[in-house]
Amino acid sequence: MVLVPCYECSKEISDKASTCPGCGAPRGKGWFKDYYEDRPL
Numbered sequence: 382m383v384l385v386p387c388y389e390c391s392k393e394i395s396d397k398a399s400t401c402p403g404c405g406a407p408r409g410k411g412w413f414k415d416y417y418e419d420r421p422l
Contacts, residue, residue, distance in 0.1 A: 382395050382396065382397060383395070383396040384396070387401040387403060387404060387406055388406065389401065389404050389406035390403050390404040390406065392404070
């Protein structure tokens with residue numbers, strides 16, 4: 382499990398979550414990819 386920040390509230394959430402437990406924002410298509418796209422491995 383990887384933790385990534387919610388795009389709405391910035392709370393760290395699981396990459397497996399369908400919504401943010403903090404604010405309820407739905408996981409958008411490609412949100413995980415978008416988060417890591419600009420970050421080097």
